[in-house]
Amino acid sequence: APVENEALLETLKSQVGFFSNKSEHYSAQVRPPGTNRRIPQTIIIGVRKGGTRALLEMLDIHPNIVVATTEVHFFDWDENYVKGIDWYRRLMPFSYENQITIEKTPGYFTSPQAPERIHDMNSSIKLVVAARSPGSPVVI
Ligand SMILES: Nc1ncnc2c1ncn2[C@@H]1O[C@H](COP(=O)(O)OS(=O)(=O)O)[C@@H](OP(=O)(O)O)[C@H]1O
Known part of the structure; x- marks a missing residue:
């Protein structure tokens, strides 16, 4: 269960970053x-x-x-x-x-x-x- 939670947390964090256009996520840009x-x-x-x-x-x-x-x-x-x-x-x-x-x-x-x-x-x-x-x- 902790591993699942960690994966879920990472997914949520990346989605928040994506929608808020955080600079950490520029790396995902082309x-x-x-x-x-x-x-x-x-x-x-x-x-x-x-x-x-x-x-x-x-x-x-x-x-x-x-x-x-x-x-x-x-x-x-x-x-x-x-x-x-x-x-x-x-x-x-x-x-x-x-x-x-x-x-x-x-x-x-x-x-x-x-x-x-x-x-x-x-x-x-x-x-x-x-x-x-x-x-x-x-x-x-
Ligand atoms: N043009 C202009 N004139 C007067 N005041 C202005 C202007 N633009 C932004 N503000 C006010 O600046 C406050 C936010 O400053 P920052 O962006 O430096 O905040 S932060 O330190 O990054 O959190 C915030 O003040 P407070 O409302 O007192 O918090 C803004 O209302």
Whole structure:
């Protein structure tokens, strides 16, 4: 019975991922010719509740931008960081060479390890912070 339950759980998880278009399930997508998954050239690092989701969705409208739809938590969660840069890259959407890949994880802004880890990956990466005062409109 435990094995059956495990199989059922996996099926449910993959269905939830499929319907919510989770980035983990990009791997099931067919790669459009001429595209690759690329490490982000820009990361929205915070702040939590700063309107980061709205910002990402607006940027996603631009034809030269592709976005990771889920928060990846690569640089702030040790259990993900140890999986390595290729694990991170595989969670990114397919992009053409002229497109910019963006991910957003507001947790990076409050992570003591994230700045050095991001700098180690790419010292000239563009970081974006969306901020707001309590009760005030979002400022980017
Ligand atoms: N354009 C604009 N102007 C003002 N406020 C805006 C805007 N877009 C999003 N929001 C508000 O941003 C809050 C969600 O922020 P995040 O997407 O960064 O949240 S999260 O940290 O990823 O959970 C959330 O605020 P709260 O409703 O107070 O939670 C959104 O209402």
